[in-house]
Amino acid sequence: MKKIATLSISFILLSVLLFAYRMYNKPHTNVTESDAYEDLSAAQLFDMFDKNEDSAMTIFSDRVIQVTGTLLTKDFSNELEPQILLKTDNENGFIRCGFKPNELQILEQLKDSSNIKVKGICKGINGDDELTLLVDKDVILSSSIIIE
Amino acid sequence: MKKSTILFLTILSFYAFMNHGGGIYKTNTGNISFYSHTPVEDIRAVNHKVKTAFSSESGQLQFSCLIKDFEFKKALMQEHFNENYMESTTFPKATFNGNIKSIAAIDFSKDGTYSSEVIGKLTIKDVSKEVATTGTFVVSNGVVNAKATFNVNPYDYNVKIPKMVAPKISKSIKISVDSDYTHNH
Numbered sequence: 166m167k168k169i170a171t172l173s174i175s176f177i178l179l180s181v182l183l184f185a186y187r188m189y190n191k192p193h194t195n196v197t198e199s200d201a202y203e204d205l206s207a208a209q210l211f212d213m214f215d216k217n218e219d220s221a222m223t224i225f226s227d228r229v230i231q232v233t234g235t236l237l238t239k240d241f242s243n244e245l246e247p248q249i250l251l252k253t254d255n256e257n258g259f260i261r262c263g264f265k266p267n268e269l270q271i272l273e274q275l276k277d278s279s280n281i282k283v284k285g286i287c288k289g290i291n292g293d294d295e296l297t298l299l300v301d302k303d304v305i306l307s308s309s310i311i312i313e
Numbered sequence: 314m315k316k317s318t319i320l321f322l323t324i325l326s327f328y329a330f331m332n333h334g335g336g337i338y339k340t341n342t343g344n345i346s347f348y349s350h351t352p353v354e355d356i357r358a359v360n361h362k363v364k365t366a367f368s369s370e371s372g373q374l375q376f377s378c379l380i381k382d383f384e385f386k387k388a389l390m391q392e393h394f395n396e397n398y399m400e401s402t403t404f405p406k407a408t409f410n411g412n413i414k415s416i417a418a419i420d421f422s423k424d425g426t427y428s429s430e431v432i433g434k435l436t437i438k439d440v441s442k443e444v445a446t447t448g449t450f451v452v453s454n455g456v457v458n459a460k461a462t463f464n465v466n467p468y469d470y471n472v473k474i475p476k477m478v479a480p481k482i483s484k485s486i487k488i489s490v491d492s493d494y495t496h497n498h
Contacts, residue, residue, distance in 0.1 A: 188389055189387065189389055190387070190389075191388050191389055192388060193388040193391070194388075218405070222402050222405060223402065226381060226401075226402055226405075227381065227395075240341065240342060242340065242342045242493060242495075243342035243343075243344065243361050243493075245344070245359075245361050246342070246361035246362065248341075248342060248362065261341065261362060263361065263362055263382075288379050288381040288382045289379045289381055289382075289405045289406075290379075290405075291362065291364050291377055291378065291379050291382075291406065292364060292377055293377045293406060293408050295408075295410070296375040296377055296408060296410060297373075297375075298337060298339070298366035298367070298368065298373060298375045299364050299365075299366055299375055299377050303341065303362075303364065305362055305379055305382055307362075307382060307384075
């Protein structure tokens with residue numbers, strides 16, 4: 166009887182430890198393997214954040230989404246995270262997509278003004294009305310990949 | 314004759330302005346990292362999409378970055394940081410609004426290394442506190458690299474850390490800033 170109890174407690178302890186270990190080492194969201202929560206245009210996405218940031222954060226933040234838009238420019242100035250900008254209907258508003266450095270070759274082939282679809286994790290809108298030097302605003306996607 | 318003189322002076326002023334490099338220097342790809350060291354655990358995270366700009370005339374310097382865009386090695390740490398401590402859905406941004414004190418001593422038209430005191434207000438979770446540090450500015454081929462470090466106490470910014478995990482999080486978190494600015498014509 167005592168042996169069974171010891172074995173049961175050991176099994177439970179091991180299970181808890183294994184669960185804790187797996188949680189501690191759980192991987193980051195894999196954008197490639199994740200289904201997109203929403204598929205929308207760059208203009209629609211920016212507009213939602215611009216009109217009501219709190220509401221858009223509740224809907225989109227940390228979600229994998231697909232965004233279609235016109236490539237405005239490529240920004241490879243930070244080699245740790247190459248980035249691209251998608252146009253929106255707002256001249257001071259953009260969708261900024263950050264990529265892992267191993268995506269650089271694919272990004273280099275993109276042509277400005279081409280229509281592209283990007284999948285990434287939405288992080289929110291950067292820029293602040295009170296900061297006069299930073300008047301433009303970017304909705305940020307991270308760990309992005311090019312879909313088409 | 315008079316018209317041509319005005320035209321000449323206008324062109325001369327334009328070139329003088331361009332060579333002086335006056336105006337706004339900006340980047341949207343700045344780096345901010347933080348490092349918390351305790352005997353129990355070291356925690357690091359980095360953000361590569363920091364929006365920042367400064368005026369080479371007034372010395373005004375501003376930063377804005379998304380809290381959710383800090384990347385941790387461990388996904389669980391990133392999750393706890395955002396959900397439990399920073400409440401980053403409610404308080405999505407950290408901003409800095411300050412001044413480069415010795416801006417006049419920096420010659421943006423000439424390659425060189427300069428240092429200056431930087432003072433301003435750091436706002437995290439809607440709490441603003443004054444921070445001061447010494448920044449290093451390296452001018453090279455028209456690009457200005459700025460680096461600075463300073464320490465913050467998370468408790469000063471209303472970051473609530475449960476007692477159980479408090480030994481794992483330093484009360485003096487080192488913030489490092491590293492950005493390459495280009496002239497925004």
